[in-house]
Amino acid sequence: MALGAAIRTARKHASLSQEALADASGIDRSHMGKVERGERNVTILNVIRIADALSLEASNLLLSAGL
Numbered sequence: 001m002a003l004g005a006a007i008r009t010a011r012k013h014a015s016l017s018q019e020a021l022a023d024a025s026g027i028d029r030s031h032m033g034k035v036e037r038g039e040r041n042v043t044i045l046n047v048i049r050i051a052d053a054l055s056l057e058a059s060n061l062l063l064s065a066g067l
Helices: 002-013 018-025 029-036 044-053 058-064
Strands: none
Touching: 002 018, 002 029, 002 058, 018 029, 018 044, 044 058
């Protein structure tokens, strides 16, 4: 849940819609929504894809989630 919240915060900071982030990271939009809500686990590969789409380092995204 913390990772999903960190992704949502970073997405909003980047002024991206959930759909735009999903497209940029190659992840289905409905899956992205579930990740942000903490309903789905996310693989490390998808964390890297999301971080890249947000122009962040994956480690920084994980740190902002407290992981």
